[in-house]
Amino acid sequence: MSNIHILLVEDDYDFGSILKQYLEVHDYQVTWVTRAQEALSVLKQSEKMPVSIAVLDVMMPEMDGFQLAEKILLDSPEIPFVFLTARKLKEDKLKGLRLGADDYIVKPFDADILVLKLRNILKRSQKQVSAEVHEKILLGSYQLDLKNYYLERNGKIQKITEKEAALMSYLFRHKNRLLKREQILQDLWGNDDFFSGRSMDVFLSRLRKYFKHETRIRIESTRGIGITFYLDE
Template structure:
């Protein structure tokens, strides 16, 4: 069976060694970097054969996990990644979610749990429905480019992630209709658990900011039910 390539960025030698061995036993091909800068250089060299997922320790020298994640997203926006941390600060979790993390795991943890979560993330990301044609969708005064992961308005080009593109596309397909939260979560995250729900809230907040320059577009929240992607059609004279 072909092994799944994974980037592990962990500066604790003992911890990293144990994780590497355990992941390799569970059919992962592990490339282990011992600081953030080394991990970034490895990732840049592997662009033609990208990793399936990245596991990033938050507290690392040279580049911390958050800084590394931002640079990885710039290279491959759709790359799934997980943060590992010994810190339980709410602010760290929120920061990780805002960056688009697929999970945030607090040390110490059972290695079996990490493997299960990685398997679940890869199952969701590899089996998700691809965004279908057209690759460019007119949304108010914006143009969504689902092929290049861009949101364009006049001369402004906003880079977005693959998940943002999928979420915007899904909301637009159901514009002016109240969608239940679990519908959106199961369609885009393939899961409606608590973590996915919090992740979706962060993505919705980001998408609202992306569309803020067009007053005809808004995302309305209906407490306890879901969301409506509202677009006011311009009247034709």
């Protein structure tokens, strides 16, 4: 059994049971719960076996998957997450994107596809962590902490997600250069499909808001080509 720990939050007993077994067959450790509050309890007690990724059903009683994701982001922004849902509404997909989901998977789906998606997300996450070597980066008047996922400026701390930190670090490493959208998407999202493109746009908007008080930083989009992260040092 691998040390990858998946938190599965799914209130359909039949579907949840089958999916848990399928993921375990692929050598993952799986904690399956049927309610959002149970998921939050698991996260608080996961010191011995930290959660590697969360798979969240959207439609649940009491607290839906979107609300659960918001709470996870507050306490554990380093944990990547994907949504599972039977809803195909564009508004739901956009909401998932804005929250920072790594994927939005509509039921019914091929379980093999889910396993591959989870594997790719985890690979990218692990590569990003090893590449950063848990360092700190100076971005103008901001300090980016890649270990604890926060931005600090004038003593004020802004918590950020793992994906936001990875994108900031990536842009910093390629600063003052025009980067093709497809290359950024392949390197950080693993593909350049529509979902990933919209997701990246959401993250870029967040970064612009974070750095709005820093005149030495500009994130500019060149239509049809790519992104340039300008940093005057």
